[in-house]
Amino acid sequence: MSAGAGQLAVAGLGIGAVAGLSGLGVIATYRVTGVLNVAFGAIGMIGAFLLRVAVREWGLPAELAAALIVLVAAPLLGLLLDAAVFRPLQNHAAGVAAELTAGFGVTVLLVGIATAFWGPSAHTDVPSLLPAGSVRLGGLLVPVAVLVQLGLLAAVATGLHLSARGRTFGVAIRAVVDDRGLAELSGLPARRLGRLGWALGCALAAAAGMLLAAQLRLDPVTFTLVLFETLGVVVAARLVNQPVAIAVALATGIAQAELIGVQLGGRPGEVLAAVRSNLFVAVLLVAVWLAPAFQETRERASLVPRKGTLAEHVGGWWPVAALGVAAALLRPEDLGTAQQVPALAIVLLSFRALSSVGLVSLGQTAFAGVGALAAAWSPRFGLLAAPAAGAALGLLFALPVARKRPLHLALTTLALATAASRFVFEQPLFTPPLARRPGFLAGDRAFLLAEAVALALVVLALLPVDRGRIGRRLTAIRDSEPAARMLGGDVERVRVLVFTVAAAVAAFGGAWWVYAAGVFGASDFDPLRGLIWLAAATAVGLSSAPSLILAAAGMVAADAAIPGASAIIVGLAALGVPWLRGEPASGPTTARTGTRALS
Amino acid sequence: MTVALRCSDVRLRYGGVEVLHGVGLAVPFGAMTALVGPNGAGKSTLLGWCAGAASTGTTAGGRLELAPAPATGPPARRAVPLADATSWSATRRAASGLRLVPSGANVFANLTVAENLRVGGEPGRDDAGAVLDLFPELKPHLRQRAATLSGGQRQLLAVACALGGRWRVLLVDEPVQGIAPALSDRVYAALAAAVAPDRAVLVADPVTHRATKVADFVWRLERGRIVFAGEPTEVARDTAADHGL
Numbered sequence: 001m002s003a004g005a006g007q008l009a010v011a012g013l014g015i016g017a018v019a020g021l022s023g024l025g026v027i028a029t030y031r032v033t034g035v036l037n038v039a040f041g042a043i044g045m046i047g048a049f050l051l052r053v054a055v056r057e058w059g060l061p062a063e064l065a066a067a068l069i070v071l072v073a074a075p076l077l078g079l080l081l082d083a084a085v086f087r088p089l090q091n092h093a094a095g096v097a098a099e100l101t102a103g104f105g106v107t108v109l110l111v112g113i114a115t116a117f118w119g120p121s122a123h124t125d126v127p128s129l130l131p132a133g134s135v136r137l138g139g140l141l142v143p144v145a146v147l148v149q150l151g152l153l154a155a156v157a158t159g160l161h162l163s164a165r166g167r168t169f170g171v172a173i174r175a176v177v178d179d180r181g182l183a184e185l186s187g188l189p190a191r192r193l194g195r196l197g198w199a200l201g202c203a204l205a206a207a208a209g210m211l212l213a214a215q216l217r218l219d220p221v222t223f224t225l226v227l228f229e230t231l232g233v234v235v236a237a238r239l240v241n242q243p244v245a246i247a248v249a250l251a252t253g254i255a256q257a258e259l260i261g262v263q264l265g266g267r268p269g270e271v272l273a274a275v276r277s278n279l280f281v282a283v284l285l286v287a288v289w290l291a292p293a294f295q296e297t298r299e300r301a302s303l304v305p306r307k308g309t310l311a312e313h314v315g316g317w318w319p320v321a322a323l324g325v326a327a328a329l330l331r332p333e334d335l336g337t338a339q340q341v342p343a344l345a346i347v348l349l350s351f352r353a354l355s356s357v358g359l360v361s362l363g364q365t366a367f368a369g370v371g372a373l374a375a376a377w378s379p380r381f382g383l384l385a386a387p388a389a390g391a392a393l394g395l396l397f398a399l400p401v402a403r404k405r406p407l408h409l410a411l412t413t414l415a416l417a418t419a420a421s422r423f424v425f426e427q428p429l430f431t432p433p434l435a436r437r438p439g440f441l442a443g444d445r446a447f448l449l450a451e452a453v454a455l456a457l458v459v460l461a462l463l464p465v466d467r468g469r470i471g472r473r474l475t476a477i478r479d480s481e482p483a484a485r486m487l488g489g490d491v492e493r494v495r496v497l498v499f500t501v502a503a504a505v506a507a508f509g510g511a512w513w514v515y516a517a518g519v520f521g522a523s524d525f526d527p528l529r530g531l532i533w534l535a536a537a538t539a540v541g542l543s544s545a546p547s548l549i550l551a552a553a554g555m556v557a558a559d560a561a562i563p564g565a566s567a568i569i570v571g572l573a574a575l576g577v578p579w580l581r582g583e584p585a586s587g588p589t590t591a592r593t594g595t596r597a598l599s
Numbered sequence: 600m601t602v603a604l605r606c607s608d609v610r611l612r613y614g615g616v617e618v619l620h621g622v623g624l625a626v627p628f629g630a631m632t633a634l635v636g637p638n639g640a641g642k643s644t645l646l647g648w649c650a651g652a653a654s655t656g657t658t659a660g661g662r663l664e665l666a667p668a669p670a671t672g673p674p675a676r677r678a679v680p681l682a683d684a685t686s687w688s689a690t691r692r693a694a695s696g697l698r699l700v701p702s703g704a705n706v707f708a709n710l711t712v713a714e715n716l717r718v719g720g721e722p723g724r725d726d727a728g729a730v731l732d733l734f735p736e737l738k739p740h741l742r743q744r745a746a747t748l749s750g751g752q753r754q755l756l757a758v759a760c761a762l763g764g765r766w767r768v769l770l771v772d773e774p775v776q777g778i779a780p781a782l783s784d785r786v787y788a789a790l791a792a793a794v795a796p797d798r799a800v801l802v803a804d805p806v807t808h809r810a811t812k813v814a815d816f817v818w819r820l821e822r823g824r825i826v827f828a829g830e831p832t833e834v835a836r837d838t839a840a841d842h843g844l
Contacts, residue, residue: 168717171710175718178707185650185701186718187693187765 006140008257016253017149018211019230019280023245024156025204026234029078031164031177032190032197035086036239036407038103041228042110043202044209047074048126048218049114051210055127062127066210070203078202081106082195085575090194096406097360101535101574107224108571114220121219128214149211156204157242177240225528229418232284235411238291252283267429278422285419288412289400319345319549320459323452335444337560339516342451344533345552346458346509349545350502351537356465357498358478360410362530363417364506367394369425369525371507372514376435382511383438383454390507391500398499402492417527425522435514451512458505459545474498532567535574601666603628603768603799604697605681606649609661611641618644619661619823626768628666629796633814634803635834640820642803643702646770650699651689661685665695665768696767702776702803705757708746712737715745715760730763733789736782750777758786762793769793771802775809787813807834 022040029037037043047069054065085102130145164170176183176190183190209227216223233252237245259276263269275282326338347368354361367390374389375382401412424430441447464470476483477491485491514520523529536555540547555566607623619641626632634642648659664681684692693699706715716730716737731738734755745753754777761769774790775783790800791813804810811817811831819827819834827834 171714171717174710174714175707178709179704181652181689182701182705182707183718184689185652185693185699186760187690187698188718189690191688191690 004261005258008261009254010140010142010146012254012257013250014143014146014149014253015212015215015256016250017146017153018208019233019253020153020246020249021149021156021204021211022208022227022230023233023237023249024153024160024242025201025208026231027237027240027242027245028160028204029197029201030234030239032173032193033082033086033090034180035090035099036103036234036411037198037201037205038100038228038231039081039106039110040201040205041224041226042107042114043074043077043205044212044227045114045218045220045224046077046110047206047209048213048223049118049220050206051129051213052123052126052218053118056125062129066129066207069210070207074202074206075199078198078200079195081202082198086198087191087194095360096410097534097538100360100362100410101531101538104531104535105571105574108567109575111220111224112568112571118220120221122217122222123219124217126210126213126218129210130214152207153246157246160242229278229280229284231411232280232282232287232415235284235291235415236287248283248287252279255279270427270429274423274427278419281415281418281422284415288408288415291408319546319553320452320456323455324449326448330448332444335448336516337556339444339448339451340513340556341549341553342448342455343509343512343516344556345455345549346512347506348509348533348537348548348552349458349462350505350509351534352542352545352548353462353465353498353502353505355542356471356474356478357495358406359495359499359502360406360534361413361499361502362410362534363413363415363420363527364502364533365525365527365530366413366417366420367503367506368510368513369420371510372435372520372525373424373430373432374507375511376432376514376520379436379438382515383508386511387504387508390510391504393507394500394503395496398496398503402496402499414527414530417525417530421522421525421527425520425525431520431522433519435518435520437515437518441515447515451516454508454512455549458508462505462545528567532570535570536566539570539573601628602626602664602681603666604649604801605664606645607662607664609645609648609659611644611648611659611661617823619648622661622820622823622825624818624825624828626799626801627816628767628799629794630799630815631791631794631813632799632801633810633817633831634801634820635807635810635817636805636820638805639822640805641823642805642820643772645820646699646772646801646803647701649692650697650770651687651692652699652701663687665692665697668695668767696765698761698764698766698769700757700761700769700771700774702772706745706748706753706760709744711742711744712748712756713741715756716763718760718764730759733762733785734759751779751782754778755782755786758789762789767798769798769800771800773804774802775804783809 022044026037026040029035050069050073051062051065054060054068055062058065060068085106086099089098089102128145130148132144134141134143135147136142164173172183172188173193175186175188176193180190205227208230209223212227213223216226230249233245233249236248237243256276256279259272259279262272264272323338323342330338347364350364350367351361370393371386371390374385378385397412397416401409404412437447441450465474473494476487477494510525513524517524532555536551537548540551542548555570558565558569602625604626605624609619609622610617611619622641622645624634624645634645636642648661649663663684665684667680667682682695684695684697687695707718710718736752737756737759740748740752745756748756754775758771758774761771769790771790775786778786787802787809790802794800802810802814807817807819811834814831817827817829817831817834818825
């Protein structure tokens with residue numbers, strides 16, 4: 001390795017150590033609670049803002065402020081999250097979707113709080129907690145800051161490792177990880193360990209945020225997403241393996257720094273720059289594909305839609321009819337907003353298909369975005385090309401992970417959405433300047449009417465997911481995969497098929513969306529928006545087409561009144577709506593303590 | 600006899616179906632009590648409710664009372680009122696000495712046999728030796744993961760873990776499920792031997808004669824209702840009468 005490459009590697013170790021710290025925090029929480037804390041990015045952001053305020057505005061010494069945040073504020077936040085959000089969810093044996101959307105709700109809430117208190121703009125004056133200066137080691141100039149970061153990472157990793165190996169405490173932790181329900185029945189302090197996991201996870205997230213903030217611009221949204229993208233190291237570690245998380249974090253940090261030394265011109269240079277700045281996203285994508293099955297520390301309920309009656313389906317056509325009436329009556333200036341409703345409703349209906357077999361997707365934006373791109377590039381055949389492109393992408397991604405558990409599949413879709421956003425949607429190379437509608441849809445009223453018809457067709461096409469023979473087969477798979485296999489069902493093939501259909505539906509919605517907007521906007525298909533869509537669909541219980549259409553109408557109306565309002569409303573709903581708190585599922589997919597058969 | 604555990608008016612619904620219809624029973628210290636009844640009667644559900652293993656998809660009502668932990672001396676000699684434990688979590692119930700060995704999935708599969716025996720034991724005290732003397736079949740497997748044991752060995756380990764742990768009231772659901780008949784008698788004998796003036800055991804078993812051989816008192820549960828309470832000899836007569844014998 002040349003001296004230049006070595007020097008770059010040293011620089012990368014610092015970022016890698018911070019990613020490792022945040023990864024250890026997520027693992028610490030997951031191991032004892034079974035909850036993947038997707039809010040760690042926002043918690044790190046809050047930690048960084050608190051440090052800035054404590055030092056710059058209150059005049060506290062940086063070291064004292066950092067100690068107070070890591071040892072007091074962050075653990076208290078962790079205890080609050082456990083008591084107010086995640087413990088109640090666990091008591092209801094909530095499914096993956098409810099837990100992940102609750103984590104998203106926490107993220108939205110914390111980002112909202114940070115924006116309200118400290119504004120949306122970026123700050124560059126977060127004090128550094130790390131010493132200046134360098135030492136020469138083996139011919140390389142190594143910043144003391146990097147040594148401190150590595151030392152911190154090693155100390156935390158060693159502490160966690162030793163605590164998990166202890167004869168009493170360590171066995172207790174492993175017992176709780178293995179079977180929380182049995183651990184409680186055995187008198188082990190599972191809840192206390194859970195609280196400890198949340199406190200520790202939040203403390204480490206805050207520490208990572210404070211260390212990273214001095215090297216970046218600190219704002220509520222972007223900083224949260226940057227920290228969030230380090231989730232790949234946790235996924236690569238199968239959510240539990242600390243040494244692997246540390247190794248992947250350090251290797252990614254080094255690789256990211258080394259790419260700075262590679263210079264390319266033109267388009268390849270642009271691609272390289274995108275890869276370099278989003279390397280942790282690439283790691284996330286590769287990790288979810290290659291990682292073996294996660295060790296899930298407890299059984300979860302499947303996402304069970306509340307079944308709508310046939311009358312509800314038939315009698316619930318009025319939202320579709322209302323859209324048709326709106327096409328005739330709305331003022332011309334309101335038609336643009338109204339056109340977003342059917343497009344979004346079609347995307348939300350794709351969750352209906354997924355939930356029929358207990359699947360959760362955090363990345364419907366990827367399929368919607370690909371559909372939008374296909375439609376934008378091909379104005380004449382866009383409405384056919386979009387679902388075809390979505391189905392092809394869905395099939396491609398579902399095949400390798402069809403056998404994986406719902407959490408794994410959910411993270412795969414999140415990785416796909418993040419990668420698609422960063423590597424495709426945000427790249428001018430792939431996005432057309434304008435999205436022209438097909439000629440027969442040029443008029444706004446005709447377009448809205450056509451959208452209503454398309455929506456009606458999708459509703460009709462999805463009716464069989466909970467009716468008749470197909471509905472019974474899908475329900476059997478959702479309720480018990482082993483039992484469905486015993487009855488001769490090809491579970492994997494059906495799941496892939498449903499995932500593909502849902503991807504096609506989302507892409508179809510994306511096509512209508514981009515035709516309504518007239519231009520492809522990368523932010524319309526940001527992965528965060530996919531989480532909002534899932535939360536909204538879950539909040540209305542996935543019960544019926546009308547409720548999903550109304551959810552879409554509500555979100556569009558909220559954003560039309562106050563831009564960004566739908567995210568806050570849905571985020572709060574993700575925390576507070578009672579039926580989101582793990583609607584009890586029936587049958588053997590319920591929590592472990594619920595599987596005890598009558599005897 | 601002093602009551603160790605008492606539940607009353609336990610009603611439990613799975614969805615819209617009520618499976619326990621106001622069940623009540625008591626378990627005394629210093630005795631082995633049996634809860635018998637056919638499969639589907641609600642025995643596991645009742646034991647799970649007592650231990651605080653609240654099932655999802657269920658709504659429950661009822662009252663659970665436990666003998667408070669003794670300050671000094673055996674509780675049998677102390678006339679102290681029972682504590683209302685209805686609202687206690689599973690962990691708190693277990694900490695107060697109520698221990699449930701569920702039927703199936705009752706060991707930590709990814710822990711070794713030795714680690715399973717250590718879980719739930721007295722801090723600083725290792726009862727594994729005494730338990731292994733009762734069930735020497737487990738000795739060769741101490742360093743083996745519980746997941747690799749046979750079904751019968753896992754059941755044996757679950758009973759051994761419970762006997763070696765901290766408990767005052769032990770609820771065992773189908774203690775000999777999957778265990779070879781020759782070993783079943785030893786398991787029941789070990790459970791009966793564990794009874795003490797400050798300890799109570801309740802076993803649930805669908806095979807009436809197996810449980811009543813060693814039990815001091817029997818409750819019979821059918822279709823979510825207690826239909827009989829009495830001595831083991833009486834339950835045999837009662838069952839025979841039911842069958843027109």
